[in-house]
Amino acid sequence: MFTLASWKHLRIPFSFYLMPVFFFALALTPNHNPERLLLIFMGLHLFLYPASNGYNSYFDKDEKSIGGLRNPPxxxxxxxxxxxxxxxxxxxxxxxxxxxxxxxxxxxxxxxMAYSHPSIRLKKYAVASWIVAGFFQGCFTFCMAYAGLSDFGWDVFAKSHVFIPGILTSLMLWGSYPLTQIYQHEEDSKRGDQTLSLKLGIKGTFTFAALWFLVAGSAFSWYFLDKGQEQALFVFLGSLSPVILYFLVWFTFATKSVERYVNYDWAMWMNRISGICLNAFFIWYFLENTQIMQVFY
Incomplete structure (x- = not known):
């Protein structure tokens, strides 16, 4: 029953790109415990995200490239x-x-499930799907990971020291989310999914993403300065520099030739670079914020 094609659609390696949210929560949680860390990491990245990918793929039935699969079976x-x-x-x-x-x-x-199931299919509503996807993959996941890592409950959503950094992760995702749809306009149009990127157009998607990256960068800068963590701010901005550089180069090339540069390969490299840089930063921030790095000084 569970064919190789089905396993491919889970796209487990694609969970790597959502790991920065987990590592950010790990950096701020006050009660570290190896068993809880393993349970939450596995629950999110080995099962929850792949389940979401597979469920979405089942109802989308994509014939062209999707995130993590160049040729989906x-x-x-x-x-x-x-x-x-x-x-x-x-x-x-x-x-x-x-x-x-x-x-x-x-x-x-x-x-x-509501995002992709035909009876609701939030995906066909441009603004609603953008808000929901960004909030749940960002803020909700951050608070959920924080609660799981610390053995807390739903009350974490009412705590400003948890909810505020959670919203910061959503700001980043609200900027990058339309870029994940930018090469799928034809496929989305056939299904009747009016994605935000489709509504904005190619140039509009890049411009929209740039504005949200500016908002997210400013918000993170305020957060680190408010906590008196100037070093973290500089490391954060430094880790984002390859992402911003790639984004600007991609934007420049895309304005010259949409057919050549707005495609799966360019979008996936945007994911790879941002995933590597942000994971590296938040792992460093975890080590620094928990003073584990002091052992090596």
Whole structure:
């Protein structure tokens, strides 16, 4: 039942690009515990995100490139059941921390299903899908990871020292999200999905992303300065410089030739560079913020 094609659609390696949210939460959590760390990491990156990818792929039935798959194989019913199995496992892993964390994973899963299921399909609504995807992959996931890592519950969403950095992660995702759709206009149009990138157009998508990157960068700068962490600010800005440089080069080339430069390869390299740089920064921030680095000084 669970064919190789179904496993490919889970796109487990693609979870790498969402790991910065986890590492940011890890850097700020006050109660580190190896068992909880493993449970939450596995629940999110090995099961929850792949389940979401697989469920989305099953209903999209893409014929052209999607994130993490240049040539997606045809989907079958096995993919649907595999996605549900992975969802169940992720919720069970969260429940091993506490029932509230398990319920958070369940809520994320249901929202993810609503995003692609034909009876609701948030994906066909440009602004709604942008807001929901950015909030749940960013702020909600940050608060969920923080709660799981610290053995807390839903009350973390009411704590400003958790919710504010969570919103910062959403600001970054609200900027990058339309860029993940920029090469899929033809496929989305055929399905009737009015994505934000499709509404904005190619140039509009780049401009929109640039404005949100500026907002996100300013917000993170305020956050680090407010905490008296000037070094973190400089390291953060330095880690983003390759991302910004690539983005500007891509934007420049795209204005000259859409057909040549607005495609899967350029979009995936944007993901790779930003994923590597942001993961590196937040791992460093975790080591620095928890004073683990002091051992090596």
């Amino acid at each position: 045809k989907v079958n019913k096995g993919l649907y059941y595999l996605a549900l199995l992975f969802t169940l496992i992720s919720v069970m892993l969260g429940a091993m921390v506490n029932w509230q964390v398990g319920s958070m994973l369940l809520v994320y899963s249901l929202i993810s």
